[in-house]
Amino acid sequence: MNTIQETIGRARVIAALAIGAVALLGAVVTAKADGDQAHPVFAGQLPNVPGKSMTAVVVNYAPGGKSQAHHHAGSVFAYVLSGAIRSQNSATGNAKVYHAGESFFEPPGSEHLVSENASATEPASLLAVFVADDGAKLTTFDK
DSSP states (O other), X not given: OOOHHHHHHHHHHHHHHHHHHHHHHHHHHHHOOSOOOEEEEEEEEOTTSTTEEEEEEEEEEOTTOEEXXXXXXXXXXXXXXXXXXXXXXXXXXXXXXXXXTOEEEEOTTOEEEEEEEXXXXXXXXXXXXXXXXXXXXXEEEOO
């Protein structure tokens, strides 16, 4: 049987792997010219939470770039890597600008109403860490 310390240790290893992947791939992702806005950097099942997986994705926004309204499977923790991101979630209130080093959380079942670069002249990026059911479609855009 796993102890709480073993569980916390595993979670730390997974988080360190995700952050390490971002550090190694950050320059490559930012330099991509093919128009991709989101790039997965880690995916793995959570051994201490059967049926759940953690996925980390770097989302890059060009100056003035934005995503249409959408919702996510499971929970999402977002950490702004560079620039400034304007975000509004149906469960967390009015739109707010988050700068590099700041983070926000999107609870399960909520809608991401605003997700955009707060600058018209500088790029921005964030790391989104999802915890969702194994095999879930992580993002569904509204129609």
